[in-house]
Amino acid sequence: MNGPRYRALTAVAVSGGAFALLGIVTGLLPNSLYVRMVPRTGLDYLFLALTAAFLGAYTYQRTPSQGNDDKTATAGAVLGFLAFGCPTCNAILLALFSSSALMTYLDPIRPLLGAVSVVLFAGLLYVRSGRACTTCAGDQSVDG
Template identity: 30%
Template sequence: MTIAYWTGRRWGVAAATAVAYVLVVGVPTAMIPTPVFGREIPPTWWSWPALLVSAVLAGLLAATYVASPVEGEADELDRPTRTGLAGGMLTFFAVGCPVCNKLVLLALGTSGALNWFEPVQPLLQVAAIAALAWALRTRLRTESACVVPVAS
């Protein structure tokens, strides 16, 4: 697996992205207390472990886009990138307060958020981790592949 050969620069990007991910998701979902955001319902027991797993996967995925001196330019928005972004968004909805999310409240109302959306949040997190893991696996598997041009 190519992760064993990563440079310090890639590991730095992975770590910085993971920390940034925790902040970007944790502050607006009020998992990290701030005077700006609040929560009506406290985080579930699985929210922090789920957020940390997603952050690590997102950091590793972001690091696969850092070009090594041999590789050249980073890739464009490919399918693993879109899947990773979807996984990141799913984590935001999964760990957030069900009645603090304005989109959920507009769509379902308070009782719908508590009765329909809250029970689905763990499934959203499982889907988020699966999407991030799939995107990372795909990027790592194709990272050492050599592109062969097709003759016209």
């Protein structure tokens, strides 16, 4: 049941679901439930798409033996969310900081947060693909 086809379908479902859910929650996908208070930018859509794609790729590569990388994936997802989310619409951030502080300090560094998120996810997927190839090479030598 955990064959490549099942894993690929799960990864596509995770990517699509993450894109839709995060897009609606942040107001990047227009909806009647949420109104975004800061303008949408191309970078917002780029980081939304990359975060959703990376979550799907991570899901595809994830195996029970590689479960120890979940903290890095979570950090990448949170930084991605902060990169494309509306800084003044986040209730948790507003409870911790004022809206003027968020617009003064968080809003200008959102592209940097998105870049860090992409680097974290890309590095994680690169390291995981190297581990997977090493594992596959070891398995082939035993079978051959």
